[in-house]
Amino acid sequence: MVDQIDAIFQADDYGVHYPDSRGRFGPYGGKYVPETLIPALEELEDIHATAMQDEDFRTELNSLLETYVGRPTPLTHARRLTEHFGGPEIYLKREDLAHTGAHKINNALGQALMVKRILGKNRVVAETGAGQHGVATATACALLDMECVVYMGSVDMARQAPNVFRMRLLGADVREVSSGSQTLKDAINEAIRDWVTNVPDTHYLLGSALGPHPFPVMVRNLQSVIGREARRQMLDPSTGPGQLPDVVVACVGGGSNAIGMFYPFVMDPGVRLVGVEAGGRGIDSHEHAARFADPKMGRLGVLHGTRSYVLQDEDGQIALTHSISAGLDYASVGPEHALLRDRERAEYFYCTDEQALAGFELLCRQEGIIPALESAHAVGWLPELMSDVSSDDVVLVSLSGRGDKDLDTVMAELSPGH
Amino acid sequence: MTGVERIRSAIANRQGDTTAAFMPYFPSGFPSRPESVAMMRSMADAGADLFEIGFPFSDPLADGPTIQAATHRALLNGMKTRDCLDIAKELRDAGITQPFCAMSYYNPIFNYGPDRFIEDAVRAGFDGFIIPDLPPDEGQEMEEACREAGLALVYLLAPSSSRERIELVTSRSTGFVYLVSVLGTTGARASLPDYLTDLVAQVRADTDTPVCVGFGVSNGVQAAQVASIADGAIVGSALVKAADGPDGADAVKSLARELARGAHGH
CATH class of the missing domain: 3.40.50.1100 (Rossmann fold)
Structure with a gap:
C-alpha cells in the first residue's frame, strides 16, 4: 500500500480548520x-x-x-489480553514493529x-x-x-x-x-x-x-499515518474486526503518537478517544507528568514556544516532573490535545508508574510483546476502562514502541524471580 | 512623563555621532538579593542610563551559560516575581532615577496575569518590558495593556530578520528597538560582527525609534564601537561575570565605569 501520506490534507478538521494561520x-x-x-x-x-x-x-x-x-505496521488482535479482561475485543497498532522500534x-x-x-x-x-x-x-x-x-x-x-x-x-x-x-x-x-x-x-x-x-x-500530519493505517485495518475484515473501534487509547507525553492515532478518527463521532498521561507516583505526590489531571500545578502557560497546559509552580516556574518513562516525563502537552479536551472530543486520564509496570508485565505474559514503558501506560490504564465498556465493544490501543530500551529500569523495579 | 517618554529621553540625552546610552542588564537576586541591589546602585553611580532588571525563569532558552547560571542562582535564592518588583521599588526609594525595563520570559508574566503585572510594575517604578519569547505576533494583548499604562514594550530584531520583520518590529516596538547583534544566545564575545554597521543602518533607516544593540558587548572598546553606530549599548553577561568573582562589587563598578566611558565617548 503506497497511500501513507496521501490523505494528510483530507482527514481535515473538526468543524473549523485547525490550526489557524497564526498556528493557533x-x-x-x-x-x-x-x-x-x-x-x-x-x-x-x-x-x-x-x-x-x-x-x-x-x-x-x-x-x-x-x-x-516497514509500513504499514500490523494490527494485532490481542486474543489473550482480551480473554484476560473478559471484556471487549482488544487490538494493538504495532508501532513497536516499525524500524528503530517506535513511531x-x-x-x-x-x-x-x-x-x-x-x-x-x-x-x-x-x-x-x-x-x-x-x-x-x-x-x-x-x-x-x-x-x-x-x-x-x-x-x-x-x-x-x-x-x-x-x-x-x-x-x-x-x-x-x-x-x-x-x-x-x-x-x-x-x-x-x-x-x-x-x-x-x-x-x-x-x-x-x-x-x-x-x-x-x-x-501531527507526519504521524497521522498511524491512525490512517489503523482505521483502514480495523474496517477491513481481512486485517481487523471489520468495524471502527469504540475506544482508541494512546499514551500522551508531548502527544505525537496519540495525535497521530486520534486525528484520522476525529471525524468519527462514535469513536471515543482516550489519552493516558503519566501519573508518576500519584497526583497528590506532585511527582508526575499529568498536565490535565492536576488542577493546582497544571495550568495554562507558555513553554518552548507554545501555549498549552503546563505543570508549573505558583510563580510560573516550570515544575520538575517525574515518570518512570522518560518519554512521558515532560511538563507540557501538545496544543491540539488541549483543544480536543476542551471540545470534549478526547478524554484524558492518567496511569501511575505502578500501573504502567503492571501493564508492562501483563503484555509480556499475555501477548509475548515487551512494550516501551511509554506504551505500557496505555495498557496499564485498560483495567480502568473495563467497567465502562461491554464485551461487544472493540478497543484499539496504540502500542507506540518496544521495550528493549527499558529493561534496566524494569529490572530495577521488579524483584527477581517475579 | 510616561514610561515610554522617560526611556526615550534617557536615550536621547546620550545620542550623538560617537555616543550612546549605556544600558546594563542585571539579574535581580544575584549573587544575592541585597548584592544585586547594591550592584545596580553602583552602576547607576558609574553612569548607567537605563536598567534592564532581569526576572529569573527556570527555562531561559535565549540565554547563554553565564546568565543561565546567574538566574538559576537567583531562583535558588528564592526570588519570586514579587521580589523582583520589590527590588525596583527599593532602587527607586534609594533615589535611582534612571528608567527601568523588566526583562522576563513570558510565562512568569502570563502566570502573574499581564494586567496585574503591568499595574504592579508601574507601582514599583518600571517604565517598560523586554520579553525575549514574545514576538509581535503574540504580543497584541500585552502591547495594548502597555499602551494604556504608558509603558514601553520593546521588541527585538536579529541578524536573521527579513525586510518584512524589520518593518513589523520597528512599527510596533516602543521605547527602543533591541537589536540582537549575533545569531545565538546571550554571552560575551571577543569581537563584534563585521556586518553590524550595515545591520544597524538598515534598521535605523526604517524608524525614528532608537536602536540599541545587545548580545556580545563586553568591554569599553566594544561599547564605543556600538556607540558610533547605534543609540544604546546593552551589556549583560560581562557584568554578571564580573559580579561573580571574589571582589564582585568592585569589579562590577569598574567595568560599569569602563563601559559608560566607552558608550559616552570619553
Whole structure:
C-alpha cells in the first residue's frame, strides 16, 4: 500500500480548520519564540506546505515508509489480553514493529527528507527523552547523509543507556545536558539554543507535536499515518474486526503518537478517544507528568514556544516532573490535545508508574510483546476502562514502541524471580 | 512623563555621532538579593542610563551559560516575581532615577496575569518590558495593556530578520528597538560582527525609534564601537561575570565605569 501520506490534507478538521494561520488551536499553540527564529519557522511553514503537495517528495517518502520503515505496521488482535479482561475485543497498532522500534521514525524521516530535499539544509539538531526520537533522528540522518546532533539530559542518558550507544553507532553526536532537571525539557532548551546559533544551516527536528507553529501541525500530519493505517485495518475484515473501534487509547507525553492515532478518527463521532498521561507516583505526590489531571500545578502557560497546559509552580516556574518513562516525563502537552479536551472530543486520564509496570508485565505474559514503558501506560490504564465498556465493544490501543530500551529500569523495579 | 517618554529621553540625552546610552542588564537576586541591589546602585553611580532588571525563569532558552547560571542562582535564592518588583521599588526609594525595563520570559508574566503585572510594575517604578519569547505576533494583548499604562514594550530584531520583520518590529516596538547583534544566545564575545554597521543602518533607516544593540558587548572598546553606530549599548553577561568573582562589587563598578566611558565617548 503506497497511500501513507496521501490523505494528510483530507482527514481535515473538526468543524473549523485547525490550526489557524497564526498556528493557533483555539486558545492554544502559537509562536512564542525569540525573533531570531521567526524566519526559520516561516520557512518551515512554506516547505511543509510545499512538501505535502509535491508529487516527487510524497513518492519518495511513501517509498521509504514502505521499504525502509516497514509500513504499514500490523494490527494485532490481542486474543489473550482480551480473554484476560473478559471484556471487549482488544487490538494493538504495532508501532513497536516499525524500524528503530517506535513511531518516532515516521516524523523523523519525514522532516529530515523535507529539509534535505526542499530546504537543502544538511545539519540537524534534536532533543530526546527516552532516546527513541534521538535514535529515529540519527537513523534518518545516517540514511540521508546528514550531520546529526542530539541533546539529552544526564538523567535520561543514565536511564536509557542502550539508546545513547545506538545513537552513537548511527553516527550522531550525543551531547549531555546537565542544566535544570537534566531531562527532556532541558534537552529542548539546549536544542533551541543550538538552533538559534546555527539557524542558517541547521534544522531543529522536534520530536513531538509541541513547540512553536508549525511543529504541532507538521508532526501531527507526519504521524497521522498511524491512525490512517489503523482505521483502514480495523474496517477491513481481512486485517481487523471489520468495524471502527469504540475506544482508541494512546499514551500522551508531548502527544505525537496519540495525535497521530486520534486525528484520522476525529471525524468519527462514535469513536471515543482516550489519552493516558503519566501519573508518576500519584497526583497528590506532585511527582508526575499529568498536565490535565492536576488542577493546582497544571495550568495554562507558555513553554518552548507554545501555549498549552503546563505543570508549573505558583510563580510560573516550570515544575520538575517525574515518570518512570522518560518519554512521558515532560511538563507540557501538545496544543491540539488541549483543544480536543476542551471540545470534549478526547478524554484524558492518567496511569501511575505502578500501573504502567503492571501493564508492562501483563503484555509480556499475555501477548509475548515487551512494550516501551511509554506504551505500557496505555495498557496499564485498560483495567480502568473495563467497567465502562461491554464485551461487544472493540478497543484499539496504540502500542507506540518496544521495550528493549527499558529493561534496566524494569529490572530495577521488579524483584527477581517475579 | 510616561514610561515610554522617560526611556526615550534617557536615550536621547546620550545620542550623538560617537555616543550612546549605556544600558546594563542585571539579574535581580544575584549573587544575592541585597548584592544585586547594591550592584545596580553602583552602576547607576558609574553612569548607567537605563536598567534592564532581569526576572529569573527556570527555562531561559535565549540565554547563554553565564546568565543561565546567574538566574538559576537567583531562583535558588528564592526570588519570586514579587521580589523582583520589590527590588525596583527599593532602587527607586534609594533615589535611582534612571528608567527601568523588566526583562522576563513570558510565562512568569502570563502566570502573574499581564494586567496585574503591568499595574504592579508601574507601582514599583518600571517604565517598560523586554520579553525575549514574545514576538509581535503574540504580543497584541500585552502591547495594548502597555499602551494604556504608558509603558514601553520593546521588541527585538536579529541578524536573521527579513525586510518584512524589520518593518513589523520597528512599527510596533516602543521605547527602543533591541537589536540582537549575533545569531545565538546571550554571552560575551571577543569581537563584534563585521556586518553590524550595515545591520544597524538598515534598521535605523526604517524608524525614528532608537536602536540599541545587545548580545556580545563586553568591554569599553566594544561599547564605543556600538556607540558610533547605534543609540544604546546593552551589556549583560560581562557584568554578571564580573559580579561573580571574589571582589564582585568592585569589579562590577569598574567595568560599569569602563563601559559608560566607552558608550559616552570619553
